[in-house]
Amino acid sequence: MIKVAVNGYGTIGKRVADAVSCQPDMEIIGVSKTKPGAEAYVAKERGYPLYIADIGKKDAFIKAGLEVAGSVEEMIQKADIVVDATPGGVGEGNKALYEKYQKKAIWEGGEEHELAGFSFNSSCNYDQAIGRQFARVVSCNTTGLCRIIKLIDSVFGVKKVRATMVRRGGDPGDIKRGPIDAIVLNPVTIPSHHGPDVQSVLPHISIVTSAMIVPTTLMHMHFINMELKNPATKEQVIELIKAHSRLGLIEKSTGITSTAELKEFTSDLLRPRGDLWENGIFADSLSVLDGTDLYLFQAIHQEADVVVETVDCIRAMAGDVKTAMESISITNKAVGLTAIR
Amino acid sequence: MIKVAVNGYGTIGKRVADAVSCQPDMEIIGVSKTKPGAEAYVAKERGYPLYIADIGKKDAFIKAGLEVAGSVEEMIQKADIVVDATPGGVGEGNKALYEKYQKKAIWEGGEEHELAGFSFNSSCNYDQAIGRQFARVVSCNTTGLCRIIKLIDSVFGVKKVRATMVRRGGDPGDIKRGPIDAIVLNPVTIPSHHGPDVQSVLPHISIVTSAMIVPTTLMHMHFINMELKNPATKEQVIELIKAHSRLGLIEKSTGITSTAELKEFTSDLLRPRGDLWENGIFADSLSVLDGTDLYLFQAIHQEADVVVETVDCIRAMAGDVKTAMESISITNKAVGLTAIR
Numbered sequence: 034m035i036k037v038a039v040n041g042y043g044t045i046g047k048r049v050a051d052a053v054s055c056q057p058d059m060e061i062i063g064v065s066k067t068k069p070g071a072e073a074y075v076a077k078e079r080g081y082p083l084y085i086a087d088i089g090k091k092d093a094f095i096k097a098g099l100e101v102a103g104s105v106e107e108m109i110q111k112a113d114i115v116v117d118a119t120p121g122g123v124g125e126g127n128k129a130l131y132e133k134y135q136k137k138a139i140w141e142g143g144e145e146h147e148l149a150g151f152s153f154n155s156s157c158n159y160d161q162a163i164g165r166q167f168a169r170v171v172s173c174n175t176t177g178l179c180r181i182i183k184l185i186d187s188v189f190g191v192k193k194v195r196a197t198m199v200r201r202g203g204d205p206g207d208i209k210r211g212p213i214d215a216i217v218l219n220p221v222t223i224p225s226h227h228g229p230d231v232q233s234v235l236p237h238i239s240i241v242t243s244a245m246i247v248p249t250t251l252m253h254m255h256f257i258n259m260e261l262k263n264p265a266t267k268e269q270v271i272e273l274i275k276a277h278s279r280l281g282l283i284e285k286s287t288g289i290t291s292t293a294e295l296k297e298f299t300s301d302l303l304r305p306r307g308d309l310w311e312n313g314i315f316a317d318s319l320s321v322l323d324g325t326d327l328y329l330f331q332a333i334h335q336e337a338d339v340v341v342e343t344v345d346c347i348r349a350m351a352g353d354v355k356t357a358m359e360s361i362s363i364t365n366k367a368v369g370l371t372a373i374r
Numbered sequence: 375m376i377k378v379a380v381n382g383y384g385t386i387g388k389r390v391a392d393a394v395s396c397q398p399d400m401e402i403i404g405v406s407k408t409k410p411g412a413e414a415y416v417a418k419e420r421g422y423p424l425y426i427a428d429i430g431k432k433d434a435f436i437k438a439g440l441e442v443a444g445s446v447e448e449m450i451q452k453a454d455i456v457v458d459a460t461p462g463g464v465g466e467g468n469k470a471l472y473e474k475y476q477k478k479a480i481w482e483g484g485e486e487h488e489l490a491g492f493s494f495n496s497s498c499n500y501d502q503a504i505g506r507q508f509a510r511v512v513s514c515n516t517t518g519l520c521r522i523i524k525l526i527d528s529v530f531g532v533k534k535v536r537a538t539m540v541r542r543g544g545d546p547g548d549i550k551r552g553p554i555d556a557i558v559l560n561p562v563t564i565p566s567h568h569g570p571d572v573q574s575v576l577p578h579i580s581i582v583t584s585a586m587i588v589p590t591t592l593m594h595m596h597f598i599n600m601e602l603k604n605p606a607t608k609e610q611v612i613e614l615i616k617a618h619s620r621l622g623l624i625e626k627s628t629g630i631t632s633t634a635e636l637k638e639f640t641s642d643l644l645r646p647r648g649d650l651w652e653n654g655i656f657a658d659s660l661s662v663l664d665g666t667d668l669y670l671f672q673a674i675h676q677e678a679d680v681v682v683e684t685v686d687c688i689r690a691m692a693g694d695v696k697t698a699m700e701s702i703s704i705t706n707k708a709v710g711l712t713a714i715r
Contacts, residue, residue, distance in 0.1 A: 197538045197597050199557055199586055215634030216540055216588065216595040216673075221626070223661040223669045241663060243597050243671070245540055247557065247588040254557040256538050256584050285562070293556030320564040322582060328564045330584070332557075 035351045038084075038112035039064040040105060040127060042076055044204055045141055046118030048340040050081055051305060053116075055367045056344060058353070063108040069097035084108035109134055114347050117141070124148070128167075137165070137350050139343060142172025142230070152233040154179040155345040156279060159357030162349035170343050174198050174244075174253055175230040177312045177333035180279050181257065182231065182238055185327065188273060190262030192325075194240040197256045198227060201292075204336060205250040217246040252292035252309070253333040264324040274314055278365050279341070281311035281373040283332075290315075292332050299334075302373065308337035310370050341368060376692045379425075379453035380405040381446060381468060383417055385545055386482055387459030389681040391422055392646060394457075396708045397685060399694070404449040410438035425449035450475050455688050458482070465489070469508075478506070478691050480684060483513025483571070493574040495520040496686040497620060500698030503690035511684050515539050515585075515594055516571040518653045518674035521620050522598065523572065523579055526668065529614060531603030533666075535581040538597045539568060542633075545677060546591040558587040593633035593650070594674040605665040615655055619706050620682070622652035622714040624673075630656075633673050640675075643714065649678035651711050682709060 037053045039046045042064040054061045063082040066073045068090065076083050082102035085094060094101045102108070109115055109130055114137040117124040121143020128148065131138040139149075146152050149169035153162050157179050162168050171179065178196060185191055200219070203210030219225070225244035232238060274280045289295050300307030313332035320328045344367075345360045354360045364370075378394045380387045383405040394400045404423040407414045409431065417424050423443035426435060435442045443449070450456055450471055455478040458465040462484020469489060472479040480494075487493050490510035494503050498520050503509050512520065519537060526532055541560070544551030560566070566585035573579060615621045624630050630639060641648030654673035661669045685708075686701045695701045705711075 195536065195599055199540055199588065201557075212590075212632065212634060214590050214592060215632040216542075216590055216593070217632040217634075218595070218656060218659065218671050219631070221631050221656050221658040221671065223659055223663075241599075241667070241669065243659075243669070245595060245597075247540065247590060249553075249555050249557055249589055251555060252557070254559070254586060256586075258536055258582075290560070290562050291553065291556040291558040293553060293558075315559060315562050317562040318559065318564055318584075322564075326582070328582065328584070330559050330562065 035059045035347060036062045036111065036113040037347060038062055038108045038115045040115050040117045041119035042066050042072055043118060043120070044336050045339065046116070047072055047075060048306070048308065048337065049116050049118060049343050050079070052340050052344050052368050053347065056363065057367065058363070059347060062111050063102060065105045065108060069094050069099055073099050106130060109136055112136060114139065114350060116343055116347070138167055139346050139350070140169045141339060142170060142175060144169055146233045153342065153346045154234045155342050155357050155361055156180050157183045157234050159345060159349050159360060162346055163355065164352045165350050168346050168350060170339050170346050171230055171234060173333055173335040173338050174200070174227050174255070175234070176338050176342055177255060177331060178227060178231050179234050180312055181314070181331065182259070183235060184273055184277055184280065185259055185261070185270070186235070186238065189265045191238060192260040192262050194238060195258040196227070196240065196242045198225065198242065198244040199254045200244055200246045201249050201251060201253055201335060202246050203250055212246065212248050214248060219244050219246045249292065251296045252313070253335055254292060255331045255333060257329055257331065259327040261325040261327055265321050265327060267319055267321050270319055270321065270327065271316060278361060278370065279311050281309065281313050283313055283315050284374050285317040295332050299373070304369070308340070309334035310337050310341045310368065311373065312338070341365070341370065376400045376688060377403045377452065377454040378688060379403055379449045379456045381449070381456050381458045382460035383407050383413055384459060384461070385677050386680060387457070388413055388416060389647070389649065389678065390457050390459060390684050391420070393681050393685050393709050394688065397704065398708065399704070400688065403452050404443060406446045406449060410435050410440055414438070414440050447471060450477055453477060455480065455691060457684055457688065479508055480687050480691070481510045482680060483511060483516060485510055487574045494683065494687045495575045496683050496698050496702055497521050498524045498575050500686060500690050500701060503687055504696065505693045506691050509687050509691060511680050511687050512571055512575055514674055514676040514679050515541070515568050515596070516575070517679050517683055518596060518672060519568060519572050520575050521653055522655070522672065523600070524576060525614055525618055525621065526600055526602070526611070527576070527579065530606045532579060533601040533603050535579060536599045537568070537581065537583045539566065539583065539585040540595045541585055541587045542590050542592060542594055542676060543587050544591055553587065553589050555589060560585050560587045590633065592637045593654070594676055595633060596672045596674060598670050598672065600668040602666040602668055606662050606668060608660055608662050611660055611662065611668065612657060619702060619711065620652050622650065622654050624654050624656050625715050626658040636673050640714065645710070647677070649681070650675035651678050651682045651709070652714065653679070682706065682711065
């Protein structure tokens with residue numbers, strides 16, 4: 034059993050903890066919080082030992098009825114691998130601690146590529162993660178881009194990608210973020226950081242990205258154009274997507290045309306927290322014009338798609354499972370990822 | 375003086391009435407409403423004779439303190455040109471009336487091209503509107519696309535346009551529309567109607583468009599890519615935009631990165647209703663990659679950009695002013711359109 038600690042039990046961390054705890058080859062040895070609150074109660078309810086960054090705050094946890102197993106430093110010593118899901122930019126400061134105890138560590142997409150020196154996506158470079166000490170699972174949007182670009186590139190060859198990300202303003206529980214009534218260019222400049230970030234996983238891909246933030250919480254939406262090297266048909270692309278377990282196909286017959294209806298659907302399917310771990314590709318949007326000009330819309334659930342990637346990354350770094358296909362299959366089965374159509 | 379009637383005094387109609395009434399060569403002879411309400415009071419306050427579609431409802435207007443000048447049919451008889459700004463799809467039913475009295479009429483972009491047989495944009499085909507009986511001013515988004523595409527095409531040649539429209543869910547006063555928390559594909563299929571609509575004005579342009587609706591009210595946002603036939607530089611494109619009075623350039627130094635900040639700016643400039651009649655092109659977004667691959671973001675104020683186009687269309691159809699440049703100059707001066715930078 035791979036002993037996993039989750040440093041930062043928030044939006045991503047709590048999902049990673051649940052996904053890890055149902056894997057046959059992994060166990061959660063602890064999760065960390067900086068202060069008591071709803072998520073700390075959930076950790077207690079799940080039976081995850083709770084560690085805290087500042088041991089001086091132990092009394093506040095005790096007072097709130099929350100048992101404290103120890104300090105984050107103690108948690109790290111007990112783990113084989115630490116998933117650092119602390120807020121973007123914070124994880125960098127923890128590297129020294131992981132190095133001190135010679136532990137493997139995974140950061141999420143809020144950190145820079147250079148921190149880990151390796152950016153991970155299950156469908157693109159699983160084998161390069163085998164046995165590594167450090168890795169970074171790319172952000173939700175980059176994960177969604179990498180999955181579909183890699184697939185299309187491997188079959189038809191991709192000459193150029195142009196992608197526009199319409200991003201949610203904040204997560205559903207995040208009441209402090211905006212905008213309330215604006216379309217915000219983030220950034221104004223072209224390209225957004227997503228293009229270079231895709232290249233941290235797929236260095237040979239020519240890609241230009243742009244990004245906006247809008248007043249919604251449920252999911253991001255991507256509009257992607259790929260100029261192909263070789264002709265494709267819509268039917269061929271649909272079949273490829275159907276055969277890829279991390280690419281979900283939203284059929285026209287569902288009547289789903291938006292992020293909100295899609296979230297309702299994954300909730301009705303009783304996915305934990307209504308999570309969409311796959312890319313949500315709209316079948317009816319998929320178009321190949323002039324033989325080599327591919328277009329599609331895909332919804333990306335910002336809270337969920339990196340969770341299954343993180344599980345695969347743990348497995349690759351632990352080193353026992355040698356292929357992406359095998360790990361993805363184990364991960365999917367354990368969390369209950371089956372085709373949404 | 376060109377006698378103008380505005381059939382449908384709503385979001386667009388009330389703005390057209392104000393823009394017409396300040397032109398040196400035009401006057402408003404009447405506006406129409408179907409029922410009393412805030413906009414009818416504004417018409418009274420402005421001194422526009424108020425006509426009503428259903429004369430049986432006259433009592434309701436009288437009771438509300440609103441004088442009724444007569445029926446819509448009577449209004450049409452008094453006009454040289456009718457601007458039909460009734461809700462999309464309704465205007466079609468009025469064509470017989472305009473034909474009966476042999477009046478010139480202009481529809482807005484909510485109606486089909488075929489209804490008028492001619493789609494208008496001041497910067498693209500003013501001369502083809504001269505003396506016509508019927509015309510359709512293309513929708514706000516198509517207007518915004520036509521302006522910039524025509525300019526770039528005329529100087530560098532446009533090989534292919536790919537444009538994504540992130541559209542506002544409803545106008546600020548429209549409390550019945552959504553979405554509240556979703557990104558809605560509208561339509562799911564590629565292309566959206568905007569591409570073909572651009573071709574109704576610029577038939578030779580190869581263009582693929584996509585469109586989403588988001589929970590905001592202030593403006594649409596376009597992300598546009600143009601593959602050019604001949605190389606361009608960012609500086610050249612900026613200079614061309616600066617020289618075009620219907621293309622506004624939002625400089626980096628303003629700090630504006632969103633539709634909301636832009637609306638605040640046009641309101642501070644004391645534009646009537648804070649209207650942005652021009653395309654709001656973000657200077658910092660303008661990029662030319664690989665010499666011939668142009669990218670930009672532009673904000674399009676759905677309530678405003680077609681208003682000045684409609685005024686030009688009236689002038690072209692009346693026939694006295696023979697060039698777009700002359701009409702645009704008169705229109706801009708009269709409404710107070712000066713460079714926003």
